[in-house]
Amino acid sequence: MTTSDRRRVAEVVPDDAAVAALAAELGPRLGAAATFATTEHFNLQTARSTTVSEANGRAGIYLAALSSNLIALAFIGQMSQLGTAFYAFALILLPVLAYVGVVTFLRLVQCFIEDLSYAHRISRLRSFYMRLSPELQPYLVTVRRPDSPALFDGARFAPSARQLTLTAAGMVAVVNSVVVAACAGLGLRAVGVDSLAIPIVAGAVIGAAVFMFHERLHRRASDAYSPEAVDQAAILAPGPHPSGAH
Numbered sequence: 656m657t658t659s660d661r662r663r664v665a666e667v668v669p670d671d672a673a674v675a676a677l678a679a680e681l682g683p684r685l686g687a688a689a690t691f692a693t694t695e696h697f698n699l700q701t702a703r704s705t706t707v708s709e710a711n712g713r714a715g716i717y718l719a720a721l722s723s724n725l726i727a728l729a730f731i732g733q734m735s736q737l738g739t740a741f742y743a744f745a746l747i748l749l750p751v752l753a754y755v756g757v758v759t760f761l762r763l764v765q766c767f768i769e770d771l772s773y774a775h776r777i778s779r780l781r782s783f784y785m786r787l788s789p790e791l792q793p794y795l796v797t798v799r800r801p802d803s804p805a806l807f808d809g810a811r812f813a814p815s816a817r818q819l820t821l822t823a824a825g826m827v828a829v830v831n832s833v834v835v836a837a838c839a840g841l842g843l844r845a846v847g848v849d850s851l852a853i854p855i856v857a858g859a860v861i862g863a864a865v866f867m868f869h870e871r872l873h874r875r876a877s878d879a880y881s882p883e884a885v886d887q888a889a890i891l892a893p894g895p896h897p898s899g900a901h
Contacts, residue, residue: 689787692783695776695780699776699780700777710824711823713762714759717756720755721756724752727744727748742841749834749841752834756827761872763827764872764873767873767876768877768885769885771880772880775882819870819874820870825870828870828873835861836859836865837858839854839862840857
């Protein structure tokens with residue numbers, strides 16, 4: 656073990672006096688506390704899996720709806736020779752699809768924040784394990800002071816704009832921006848704009864603005880993240896009952 660490794664271990668792992676103090680504080684409840692912590696750890700892992708499954712399912716539903724709608728547009732366009740029926744059908748279908756995309760994006764952002772919160776809570780439990788059994792440190796991947804708020808502030812922890820684009824919410828944001836841009840371009844063509852360049856340019860500008868709006872919402876949600884603000888129904892601890900209350 657190098658000098659830097661020893662320094663990092665010293666920052667993560669408490670000394671024997673701290674471990675003894677923790678054990679003395681828990682006393683006969685030490686075994687029960689460890690059981691509670693491992694049960695909570697398992698529940699959080701299950702919640703993370705459920706969140707990821709929901710995010711994948713919602714993104715899949717949206718992409719399936721997009722695919723089927725594009726096939727329907729292709730059929731109606733071929734049958735109507737890109738006439739009035741095609742524009743009417745497209746301008747009814749695409750706004751609805753854009754709404755579904757916005758709702759999907761917002762829920763995926765929530766799933767992203769929920770997954771982040773569950774990971775944070777798991778790290779806090781791992782710090783309890785390390786305090787209770789510091790001899791496990793060589794077998795666990797740890798970072799310095801996992802319970803420090805500095806690891807979760809906007810400057811050090813928030814992902815970059817590029818990383819947000821790589822998430823499921825970022826993918827839906829890009830696709831939904833294209834849907835809105837296509838809707839805007841078709842709307843201009845439907846009102847009689849003959850030049851092809853104008854709908855293309857207008858659609859590109861509107862699509863870029865919609866994507867920036869999506870990205871801004873995602874960034875604000877990520878910057879405003881707080882573990883205490885997620886899943887409050889599960890983490891709320893009721894106060895003690897008044898004496899004599901039933």
